[in-house]
Amino acid sequence: MGLQGDFYQVLKEQGYAFGIGGQAKVEQDLITATTILAFKYRDGVLVAGDRRATAGNMVMYDRTDKVLEIDRHSVMAIAGVPATAYEMARILEHSFKYYRRTQLQELSFEGKLRALSTLLKQNVPAALAGTGAVAPIFAGYDTEQETAKIYFYDILGAEFEGVEYAVSGSGSPTIRGILHYLNTWGEQPLSTMPEEQAAIQALRLLTSAAEFDSATGGVNRDANLYPVIKFIAVGGVRTMADPQLRSLFESDVSRSV
C-alpha cells in the first residue's frame, strides 16, 4: 500500500520486477572481485572501496565507484555483480526518500537494514545462478541512537553487525587479518582514531589488498586514481577529495618517496 510509504511495493504494483531471473543449475564460483571495508573511527564510520571492475581476468574499468551514498546518513559498499548492486542501491535510495517524504519522518536505521535484506532475499535465485550475487556492507549513522553502525550481508540476505569493522569482496581475507591485528595490538584502537589517521589506515589496507588480490585495484598515481573513502558522522556523509587522498598517500602510505 502506498499509504505505508513502501516504495518497493509501489514499484511492484506498477509492474516492476527486480533482478535477473535465473535458475540454479551449474555450481558457479561466487565472484566478488573487489575489496570493500568499513570501520568505526572517532567521529563515526569510515567506508572505503577500491575502484576496479573485472570480468574474469580482464580489467573492465578502473574508475568504478563501489561506495554508494544512499542518503544523507547511510552508505552501501558493494561487492559482487555490479548490475544487481547498482539496481539495489537505486531502489534503496528511492525507497528511503519516498518513505521520508510520505511519512514525514526518517526511516529508522533498522528499517533501512531490513529494506536491504529484503532485496537480497528477493535476489537469491539470481545469486545462486551466479548472475547476480551481491554481498554488500551497509554503514551509517543512526541519528536516533547517535551512534555509527556497520552491517554486512551474505548473498542470501542474512545480516550481521560488524561491531568494529567489516570487510567484503575477494581482497577481504587479506585485510581481515590486518584489521584484527591493528585493532587489537596496534598503537591505538581503530575506534579512537581521528579522521585523517583512519583514512591513512584505509589507504594502507586497500593497498595491501591490491598487493595480493589481482581483482582489487590499488592506487595508480600516474592516472591520479585513488580509492573512494567516505566518512559518515553526525553531519552526514562526506567524501574525501582526491587531492587530500594524494597527499596522505604520498606522505604516509607510499614508501618510494
Add this chain to the structure above:
Amino acid sequence: MYEEPYRWVEAVGNRRQYLDDQFKQGSPVVGVTYESGILLMTMSKGTPKVYEIYDRLALGGMGHPADLEKLRFSLLEMAHVEGFNRSPSDVTGSRLIKYGVAPVIKQAFEEVFKAPFIVKILLAELGQKSGRDSLLTINYDGTFEEKGSYAVLGASSAVEQEMVAYLRLQSMVSLEQAIDTAVCAWAVGNRAQYRALEEAGEHREGNTDPDQPSTDSDALYAHLQECLAEKVIECAVLDRCQQGPSKYRAIGTDELRRLLPKVMSTSST
C-alpha cells in the same frame, strides 16, 4: 436529473459556489523565489500545509487536509516512480501537474455525482540556475497556471490579486527579505479574506481596520501578531546551495526566529 445540459451547467455552478465557500477561512499560501531558491510560506493550525515532493519540488496547499493528502500521495508516487524508472531530472513540475493531477482534479470537479477535491495547490520547482525556477498553481477546478518569481493561493481570485499586487512591488534577494515579504503578503491575503467575510455579514471578532486596505508594514505585522495567537508560521525552502540531491528544507522555529523581521521575532515564540 443532471442529464439535461442546462442542469449540468447549473450543478457545476453550484459546485463552484460551494467550493468558494469552503476556502473562505483557509490560510493563504505564498511562494516566492529569492537569490538561492524558493520559499513557501503559510500559517497553519495543527496540520502542516507545506510538503516535500521530490528532490527539487515542494508543495503548498489550501483546503481539506484529507484531499490534500490524497493528491500529495499521488504526486509523490508519480514523482518517485518516474525518478526511478527514468531519472530525477525527468521529474518536472509541469509534467506532474499537466498530465498528473490537473486532469484528476478537473474530472472530480465536473463529475457532479461525486465529491470534488476541496483543494488548491501550489507546486514550487527549483531550477538548475536561478531564473529557471517555476511556481505552478492549480485551482479546485483543475485550471493551472505557471508563474516565474512568485505565486499565491488565496480564498478567491480577488484575494489572490491583492496579494500579487503587493508582491509585485517587493524585491526579494536574500532569504530574510523573502520571508519578510512572504509573511506580509500572507497578511495582505488573510486580511482581505477577513474583509470579504465581514462584507458577507459573517463578522469575525478581533480584526483591526478592516476597511483600510493599507499595505503599511506596521499594520501587516500587527495583523500577523494577532494571527500568531492561534496559528504558527510554516516555512520551507528549496535551497539551491544545499548539499546533495534533495534541496528541500523545512525552516525550524529557531532559524525562523532569526530570519523574521525584528518586530515579529520577539513574540513568535
